Amino acid sequence: MTEQTEHEIDGWWRDLTAAALVGTARRPVPPEPQWGVAPRADASPEILLLDAAALGGAVRRAGRRIGAAESRPAAPDDRLRPAPPRAEQLLRLVLHQSPVGVRLMPAVVDTWLRAARRAGARVPHALLCEVLDLATRREQLRPAARAVIDARGIWLAAANAEWSWVLEEPAEGGDLPDDWARLPTERRAAAVATLRSTDPAAGRELVESTWPTDAAGDRRTLLGTLRIGLGPDDEDFLERALDDRAASVRETACTLLDGLPGSRRARRLGELLRPLISARGLRRRSLEVELPTAPGAAAVRDGLGRSRRGGSERGHWLEQLAAGAPLEVWTDAAAAGPSAAYRMIADADARRGIRRAVVARRDREWARAILGAAPDPELLGVLPQADREAFALDQLSRSAGLAQLMTLVQAVPAPWGASFSRALVDRLAREKDADQVVDALLTELARGLHPDVLPAVRAWAGRAGAGVRDPAHQLQQLLSITPSITEAFR
Amino acid sequence: MTRWNLQAVEKAAPDASSLAAGRRLAVPGPWSELGSTDTLLWGRCQGSGKTPYQVSIDLTGPAYRCSCPSRKFPCKHAIALLLLWVQGSGSVAEVAEGADFAREWAEQRAQRAASTAARTTTAPPDPVARARRLEERIALMSAGVEELSLWLADLVRGGIVQARRQPWGWWDAAAARLVDAQLPGLAERVRNMGSEVQQRDDWAEHLLAEAGRWWTVTRAWQRRDELDERSLADLRTCVGWATPTEEVRAADAVADTWVVLGAHRTDDGRLLQQRTWLRGETSGEVVQVLDFAARAAPLPVARIVGSVLESTLARYPGSAPRRALFATEPVVVGTAAELPPGDDLAGAQAALAGVWSDNPWALRVPVVLEDAVLLPGPGATAVVRDAAGRALPLLTEGAPWPLLALTGGRPTRVFGEAEERGFRPLSVVVGGEVVSA
Numbered sequence: 073m074t075e076q077t078e079h080e081i082d083g084w085w086r087d088l089t090a091a092a093l094v095g096t097a098r099r100p101v102p103p104e105p106q107w108g109v110a111p112r113a114d115a116s117p118e119i120l121l122l123d124a125a126a127l128g129g130a131v132r133r134a135g136r137r138i139g140a141a142e143s144r145p146a147a148p149d150d151r152l153r154p155a156p157p158r159a160e161q162l163l164r165l166v167l168h169q170s171p172v173g174v175r176l177m178p179a180v181v182d183t184w185l186r187a188a189r190r191a192g193a194r195v196p197h198a199l200l201c202e203v204l205d206l207a208t209r210r211e212q213l214r215p216a217a218r219a220v221i222d223a224r225g226i227w228l229a230a231a232n233a234e235w236s237w238v239l240e241e242p243a244e245g246g247d248l249p250d251d252w253a254r255l256p257t258e259r260r261a262a263a264v265a266t267l268r269s270t271d272p273a274a275g276r277e278l279v280e281s282t283w284p285t286d287a288a289g290d291r292r293t294l295l296g297t298l299r300i301g302l303g304p305d306d307e308d309f310l311e312r313a314l315d316d317r318a319a320s321v322r323e324t325a326c327t328l329l330d331g332l333p334g335s336r337r338a339r340r341l342g343e344l345l346r347p348l349i350s351a352r353g354l355r356r357r358s359l360e361v362e363l364p365t366a367p368g369a370a371a372v373r374d375g376l377g378r379s380r381r382g383g384s385e386r387g388h389w390l391e392q393l394a395a396g397a398p399l400e401v402w403t404d405a406a407a408a409g410p411s412a413a414y415r416m417i418a419d420a421d422a423r424r425g426i427r428r429a430v431v432a433r434r435d436r437e438w439a440r441a442i443l444g445a446a447p448d449p450e451l452l453g454v455l456p457q458a459d460r461e462a463f464a465l466d467q468l469s470r471s472a473g474l475a476q477l478m479t480l481v482q483a484v485p486a487p488w489g490a491s492f493s494r495a496l497v498d499r500l501a502r503e504k505d506a507d508q509v510v511d512a513l514l515t516e517l518a519r520g521l522h523p524d525v526l527p528a529v530r531a532w533a534g535r536a537g538a539g540v541r542d543p544a545h546q547l548q549q550l551l552s553i554t555p556s557i558t559e560a561f562r
Numbered sequence: 563m564t565r566w567n568l569q570a571v572e573k574a575a576p577d578a579s580s581l582a583a584g585r586r587l588a589v590p591g592p593w594s595e596l597g598s599t600d601t602l603l604w605g606r607c608q609g610s611g612k613t614p615y616q617v618s619i620d621l622t623g624p625a626y627r628c629s630c631p632s633r634k635f636p637c638k639h640a641i642a643l644l645l646l647w648v649q650g651s652g653s654v655a656e657v658a659e660g661a662d663f664a665r666e667w668a669e670q671r672a673q674r675a676a677s678t679a680a681r682t683t684t685a686p687p688d689p690v691a692r693a694r695r696l697e698e699r700i701a702l703m704s705a706g707v708e709e710l711s712l713w714l715a716d717l718v719r720g721g722i723v724q725a726r727r728q729p730w731g732w733w734d735a736a737a738a739r740l741v742d743a744q745l746p747g748l749a750e751r752v753r754n755m756g757s758e759v760q761q762r763d764d765w766a767e768h769l770l771a772e773a774g775r776w777w778t779v780t781r782a783w784q785r786r787d788e789l790d791e792r793s794l795a796d797l798r799t800c801v802g803w804a805t806p807t808e809e810v811r812a813a814d815a816v817a818d819t820w821v822v823l824g825a826h827r828t829d830d831g832r833l834l835q836q837r838t839w840l841r842g843e844t845s846g847e848v849v850q851v852l853d854f855a856a857r858a859a860p861l862p863v864a865r866i867v868g869s870v871l872e873s874t875l876a877r878y879p880g881s882a883p884r885r886a887l888f889a890t891e892p893v894v895v896g897t898a899a900e901l902p903p904g905d906d907l908a909g910a911q912a913a914l915a916g917v918w919s920d921n922p923w924a925l926r927v928p929v930v931l932e933d934a935v936l937l938p939g940p941g942a943t944a945v946v947r948d949a950a951g952r953a954l955p956l957l958t959e960g961a962p963w964p965l966l967a968l969t970g971g972r973p974t975r976v977f978g979e980a981e982e983r984g985f986r987p988l989s990v991v992v993g994g995e996v997v998s999a
Contacts, residue, residue: 085767088770089766089767089770092718092721092722092766092770093721093722093723093766094721094723095718095719095720095721095722096718096719097719097720097721098721116715117719118714118715118716118718118719119715121718122714122715122718122773122774122777123774123777124774125718125770125771125773125774125777126774126775126777126778126922127774128771128774129770129771129772129774129775130774130918130922132771133771133918133982134914134915134918134919135915136911138907138908138911138952138953138954139952139953140951140952140953141937141939141945141947141951141952141953143935143937143947143951144937144938144971145971146935146970146971146972147970147971147972161567161568161649161650164568164569165568165649168568168572168585169585169588169645197967197968197970197992198569198964198967198968200967201963201964201967224967224970225967227970227971228963228966228967231938231966232938232942232963
């Protein structure tokens with residue numbers, strides 16, 4: 073068809089459609105173009121229109137021009153090597169027919185993605201979409217996925233809005249927003265918190281800058297961010313905050329100052345605490361602590377106010393003293409090291425206070441001392457990662473309760489060593505009602521268990537009761553499949 | 563015998579629920595007596611009954627047999643057996659000779675296939691009664707066609723804008739009348755139009771053009787005695803008057819080696835349909851094998867895309883692309899590494915126009931596109947662009963991402979169906995093998 077004819081026919085077709093819309097009773101049928109087919113003789117308008125529709129429809133659809141479209145760049149060549157066939161097979165198996173159940177499947181995919189990264193291999197094209205979909209739903213897979221989807225994956229993600237996370241850089245420290253002061257409090261706090269990890273002084277200055285005009289709740293929130301990167305330079309500001317109008321701010325300042333044993337407040341509390349401690353017993357083996365009497369104004373300012381909880385007010389004051397005073401007070405009184413000193417203290421309030429001080433100051437020596445006495449997962453977090461497992465192992469054997477087991481397990485960084493894994497599996501296998509704990513800890517167990525415990529897990533799965541059999545079996549499958557994945561990339 | 567992979571098993575499954583059930587059974591626990599040769603798989607699976615189910619799979623078909631009560635092929639036990647075999651973990655060991663029950667069945671199948679080819683037709687039923695039934699049927703259809711003509715005339719007299727205001731029941735009633743008049747193919751089109759009129763922006767032009775085609779049916783029906791065999795066959799296909807398979811078998815036979823170019827399954831809520839396109843190596847002709855199943859029933863086994871089959875086909879009368887059926891059970895003799903050479907989009911349009919000039923009621927034409935680039939479009943759509951820069955929308959079920967991941971925006975050879983609305987990709991060449999899109 074020439075362009076002229078095409079234009080003619082298009083126009084005629086539009087007229088025909090208009091006539092059909094209102095009906096031949098109201099509008100006559102437009103005359104047909106000259107295309108060599110004579111209209112039917114003596115036909116009613118309806119028949120003429122239907123004939124025209126048949127002919128016109130046929131001409132238009134057979135003669136249409138296919139429109140052009142802009143070219144778009146193809147995906148660049150992949151840089152990584154393709155995954156070996158066995159590895160591809162394993163990934164397909166895990167994605168479609170997960171031998172480890174639905175909950176642990178992302179953990180196994182994560183293992184695969186990391187193994188691929190180490191081997192310099194990429195995700196097979198046929199499975200790219202599924203991996204991208206899974207990582208969209210499970211954020212923890214995204215870093216590993218980004219590394220191995222290669223050029224094809226990035227090209228795909230650029231076209232699909234759901235996968236835009238691939239192209240976003242993970243939030244780095246970033247520059248401080250210019251209008252920080254005008255942002256809502258939560259975002260201000262988040263910005264300060266990020267800043268405190270690199271430049272604590274600058275973070276503090278920011279907080280101080282809006283201090284006079286902020287509301288009480290905002291002051292409390294912002295002050296709380298000073299927990300990050302807390303240091304002696306923060307002391308002056310915190311000391312001033314002890315005089316704040318709002319009780320919540322004063323409380324926060326006290327809690328933060330608990331973490332600065334060199335501060336003036338610590339010294340003041342130490343001076344109040346020292347006279348209360350005396351060594352007793354035949355061979356001065358115990359430390360007796362008197363409860364403090366009515367605190368003066370200075371002491372109230374330093375935190376010896378009304379107790380929130382019920383119970384003894386004087387006990388609460390003792391706890392506050394113990395939390396704020398330097399820990400040397402105890403070792404001096406006991407004339408011994410922290411473990412010995414701690415053992416000599418019987419008073420529960422004092423112990424509670426000391427524990428708070430240790431956590432706030434992240435004092436490793438004292439943490440080790442206290443952990444020697446009883447299981448305490450929060451203190452475990454104070455220790456360096458390398459030491460945590462040894463202590464956790466020790467605490468496991470002291471029959472920690474099931475609830476404590478959870479915090480214990482969560483405090484020890486994965487992957488765990490063989491002996492800790494073994495002790496944990498044995499402990500869980502012995503427990504009668506471990507269902508809920510195993511269920512809650514399933515992802516940690518998946519990440520942490522050492523491959524050597526496979527036989528123990530297999531035995532556990534074999535003997536386990538109904539509620540635990542499936543998770544135990546899934547862990548067994550996971551421990552079997554992980555070495556297969558590494559092997560497949562060789 | 564090429565070994566299957568996980569993808570092939572997934573494609574062979576009749577539906578998603580069978581596949582899921584098969585996956586759950588694909589563990590060594592319930593199975594015993596597992597084994598394989600290069601053409602047979604077998605095993606016994608403990609089900610809910612007392613005796614284990616005997617499962618046998620003949621890979622040359624593929625054909626499946628299981629003693630379980632399911633009527634699907636492959637059933638979940640067969641799928642599980644395939645999955646176990648494909649995992650390659652050694653649970654389905656390769657042995658020299660098949661287990662008895664598997665071997666016997668495979669031999670019986672081979673015999674039956676041979677005897678079907680040689681079977682003579684049974685005596686024709688009473689010719690007088692047949693002629694009378696035929697007359698009655700034609701009278702019914704003619705009455706339905708006449709009524710459709712009047713309906714169309716009323717439609718354009720009153721104005722098609724009213725059609726848009728009609729409730730769904732109006733279209734459904736018109737379709738029901740056509741079904742009663744033994745015109746199910748037309749009924750289908752009328753029913754579809756009922757929803758398209760509400761969904762499409764260009765509904766008025768679309769309705770007008772389609773009404774013109776229905777009008778052509780009515781006119782052609784009235785002149786059916788003047789039509790040649792081919793056009794009459796096209797008319798019968800359009801209105802849905804099926805030709806009995808014995809007639810088809812008796813009238814035509816083409817023995818050749820056929821490549822499975824691609825396949826497509828549709829589910830319109832009532833009926834499952836499977837279209838398989840085959841290309842004869844000697845003649846170059848492309849035919850489609852159609853299989854139907856009611857909602858709950860299984861479809862016959864899916865042919866694996868890219869496989870090369872030796873078989874005698876019987877083609878239905880009509881214009882190209884012709885429908886065909888397997889006169890003999892096909893035997894897999896290999897795998898094609900390549901699709902036949904193709905054309906650009908202008909060529910595809912020409913092919914469509916060619917088909918329409920013979921058969922105005924045709925819906926699609928099989929084409930191979932050369933150097934086709936599959937690109938993402940606006941929203942979650944995609945287009946196919948040829949080397950000349952022209953593009954058509956891609957008609958895919960669901961998102962096009964998996965296909966884009968496979969082809970990466972690079973020119974490839976693609977086989978699919980060209981229709982008025984766009985191009986439906988069915989197979990693509992990736993990494994030296996033909997893969998289902």
